[in-house]
Every structure is written in structure tokens, then in C-alpha cells.
Amino acid sequence: MKGTDNQVVGPNSANKNFVNAVRARRSANGWSSLLDTLVNLIPAYGPWIIFGVVALESAGVPLPGETILVGAALLAGTTGQLSIIAVVVAAAAGAIVGDGIGYAAGRRFGLPMLEKYGHYIHLDKDRLLIGRYLFFQYGSVVVFVGRFVAVLRMFAALLAGANRMPWGRFAFFNASGGICWASSFGFGAHAVGTAIYKISEVFSLIAFILFIVIGFTLSRVIRHYEPILLRRAERVFSNRPAGAP
Numbered sequence: 001m002k003g004t005d006n007q008v009v010g011p012n013s014a015n016k017n018f019v020n021a022v023r024a025r026r027s028a029n030g031w032s033s034l035l036d037t038l039v040n041l042i043p044a045y046g047p048w049i050i051f052g053v054v055a056l057e058s059a060g061v062p063l064p065g066e067t068i069l070v071g072a073a074l075l076a077g078t079t080g081q082l083s084i085i086a087v088v089v090a091a092a093a094g095a096i097v098g099d100g101i102g103y104a105a106g107r108r109f110g111l112p113m114l115e116k117y118g119h120y121i122h123l124d125k126d127r128l129l130i131g132r133y134l135f136f137q138y139g140s141v142v143v144f145v146g147r148f149v150a151v152l153r154m155f156a157a158l159l160a161g162a163n164r165m166p167w168g169r170f171a172f173f174n175a176s177g178g179i180c181w182a183s184s185f186g187f188g189a190h191a192v193g194t195a196i197y198k199i200s201e202v203f204s205l206i207a208f209i210l211f212i213v214i215g216f217t218l219s220r221v222i223r224h225y226e227p228i229l230l231r232r233a234e235r236v237f238s239n240r241p242a243g244a245p
Contacts, residue, residue, distance in 0.1 A: 042072050046082050047090035054091050058098025058178075059105070060154050065094070066185060073189035088186035095147065095178030099157035103170055106161025114162060126230050133233030135163035140173045147177035 041049045050072050057065035069091045076082040114128055135142070139160055146156030160170050 042068070042075055043079075043081055046072075047086045050087060050090040051094040051097075054094030054182075055098035055101070057154060058095050058157060059101040060158055062154065065091075065153070066150070069182065069185050070189045073186045077190045084186060084190045087190075088182045091182035091186055092179045095182060096175050099143075099174045099178065100171075102155075102157030103161040103165075103167075103174070106158035107164065108161070110158060110162025111164065127226075129233045129237070130226065130229045132163045133229065133236055135160065135165050136236065139163065139165040140169055143170060143173040144177040144180075147181040 050068055053063050053068045054065040057063040069087070072082060072087045072091075073084060076084040076087050111128070115125070142152070143156050143160055143165070146152035157170075157174065160174075
């Protein structure tokens with residue numbers, strides 16, 4: 001492949017450009033040596049490292065899953081060493097599997113821990129029931145949209161499990177969100193190159209601000225209507241058969 005200066009640009013040169021492009025973002029997202037290590041593993045292990053990092057992040061481990069997805073998509077576009085289809089499939093599969101693990105962990109340990117220690121953060125039995133009711137009603141949006149919000153991406157599945165969101169509904173919106181997220185950022189990075197970082201940063205900032213504003217507003221509304229919500233929650237769950245989620 002020819003460069004603009006008539007010098008031959010081989011795979012090694014393209015790899016260096018790709019690594020430098022990803023590293024340029026590390027000061028913005030706070031990752032340094034760990035990101036360097038993970039980025040350098042992409043050319044060697046391809047879809048497996050993408051799957052692993054995304055799955056662990058989705059299960060609640062703080063890892064740069066989105067950065068790895070975008071970096072791998074850039075590698076696929078600049079060197080041809082990876083198939084962009086393989087990158088997107090690996091990221092989507094990692095998101096779905098990791099969220100499934102997070103859901104199981106939240107369902108097994110989340111609610112018991114909140115019942116035992118929730119009073120330290122002002123979560124008594126009534127408020128836990130309200131939280132379960134709200135997740136039962138609106139958890140689908142949290143699971144789907146949470147895939148696109150950096151902080152929520154790590155905890156949405158855990159919250160879904162802890163609040164006993166029905167498995168079938170969780171699985172559907174989890175898979176939908178994972179596929180849409182992997183396709184958007186994977187194919188997007190492959191199409192527009194490193195400009196995806198600026199797009200991603202702006203989108204993530206807007207999503208995070210909206211998440212904070214909506215969360216604050218909801219907390220005020222919930223506090224104001226707490227008695228009404230409690231009655232609705234008690235009515236909904238008292239009518240559900242024993243053993244139901």
C-alpha cells in the first residue's frame with residue numbers, strides 16, 4: 001500500500017498508526033498502561049480480546065470496552081488484519097454474555113445485600129420494593145439505553161438482576177442493546193476512522209449529562225410520590241404468583 005509521500009506503508013506501519021490513534025485518547029478516559037497492553041493484544045488475539053474485555057466490563061469490571069471496540073474497528077479498517085464483521089460480532093456477544101453474568105450476580109447477591117446493608121444508604125424495605133416496581137415497569141429502557149452510557153454500562157445488568165427484572169424481557173433488551181451498540185460504534189469507527197472518537201466523546205458526554213439530570217429529577221419525583229408508588233408496588237407484587245420474578 002502506498003503512502004502520500006510515495007513510501008510503502010506496510011502492516012507494521014499501519015499497526016503503529018492504529019496504536020498511536022488509540023493511545024491518543026487514553027489521557028481523556030484515564031487509562032494508560034492497561035490500555036496500552038490491551039491495544040497491543042488486539043492484532044494478536046483479535047475477536048477474543050474484544051469479547052473478553054467487553055464481557056468483563058458488562059459484568060461490572062471497570063475496563064475500557066468501548067475503546068477496545070473502536071480501536072479494533074479502526075484496525076480492521078486500516079490494516080485489513082481483522083474482519084469488521086468479526087469485531088462487531090465479538091463485541092455484541094461479549095456485551096450479551098457479560099450482561100447475562102451481571103444479571104445472574106445481581107439476582108443472586110444484589111437484593112440480599114441491599115436488604116442487609118441498604119439501611120446505611122437510606123434504602124429500607126419499602127424503598128427497595130419501590131425500586132423493584134420501577135425496574136419492573138421501566139427496566140427495559142434502562143437495560144437498552146444503559147449500553148450507551150459509560151457508567152451505567154457496568155451496572156445496568158447488576159441492577160436488573162437485583163431488582164428481579166423478568167429474565168425474558170431482560171434477555172431481549174440486553175441482546176437488542178448489545179447488537180445496536182456494537183454495530184453503531186464498530187461500523188461507525190470503520191466508516192469514519194478516528195473521527196469516531198470525537199463523536200463518541202460528545203455522545204457519551206451528552207448521554208451522561210442526561211442520565212444525571214433524569215436521575216436527579218426521578219429521585220425528586222419518587223420522593224414526592226413515595227406513598228403512592230409504594231401502594232402500587234404492593235398491589236402489583238401481591239397479585240403475582242409465588243415464585244414469579
